[in-house]
Amino acid sequence: MLNGYKTIIANILMVSLGLIGVKVDQALAMQYADAFVLLWGLINLILRAVTSAPIFNRKKPPTVTSSILALGLLVPLLTIGLSACATPKAQTLEQRVWALEADFQFAQRAALAAIQSGSLSANTQAHIRRLEAIAYASVSAAREAARKGEDVGLPAALAAAREAVEALSDYLHHGGEI
Numbered sequence: 001m002l003n004g005y006k007t008i009i010a011n012i013l014m015v016s017l018g019l020i021g022v023k024v025d026q027a028l029a030m031q032y033a034d035a036f037v038l039l040w041g042l043i044n045l046i047l048r049a050v051t052s053a054p055i056f057n058r059k060k061p062p063t064v065t066s067s068i069l070a071l072g073l074l075v076p077l078l079t080i081g082l083s084a085c086a087t088p089k090a091q092t093l094e095q096r097v098w099a100l101e102a103d104f105q106f107a108q109r110a111a112l113a114a115i116q117s118g119s120l121s122a123n124t125q126a127h128i129r130r131l132e133a134i135a136y137a138s139v140s141a142a143r144e145a146a147r148k149g150e151d152v153g154l155p156a157a158l159a160a161a162r163e164a165v166e167a168l169s170d171y172l173h174h175g176g177e178i
Contacts, residue, residue: 009033021173093154097139097146100161104139107169108132114172131168138164 010029017024111132115125138161145154 006030006033006037009036023173093158094146096158097142097154097161100158100165101139101143103169104135104161104165107135107165107172110172111168128168128171131164131171135161135164135168 007030010026010033013032014024014026014029111128114120115128120128138157142154142157142161145157150157
């Protein structure tokens, strides 16, 4: 059950560090997520031990009791909702296509933001547009191969699309140094 939490925490960590220019691979992010979940569990145990002391077991006013009850019901619901958002790693070729499409959409949004910023030269903007067009065509071809169920052409289309999306992402990440 904690796997969903670890995946969410790892993804948040990777995206957050990626925004400031630090690349973190999935394995390292999962290790940090494991450490966070362990620390969270330890803090939970310490707080339970502290709050079970006699000083905390006094008669509480009804508003405090109802607030604690509402919080006790809300936290599990939020936990279930967040764990439902966690997605497992793509296993089949079709799942990899959909994951790649999500990566492409993220890179496409970054490319649009970079172009709209107005701080890039005309040559850099044109190169980003070319890379985006190539990635779009490659991802579209992989998507069509997946929809048609082409077992022979799908791996090649997926590899080409992955390469095109990575080229776009790398160019955006390195600011045109490639």
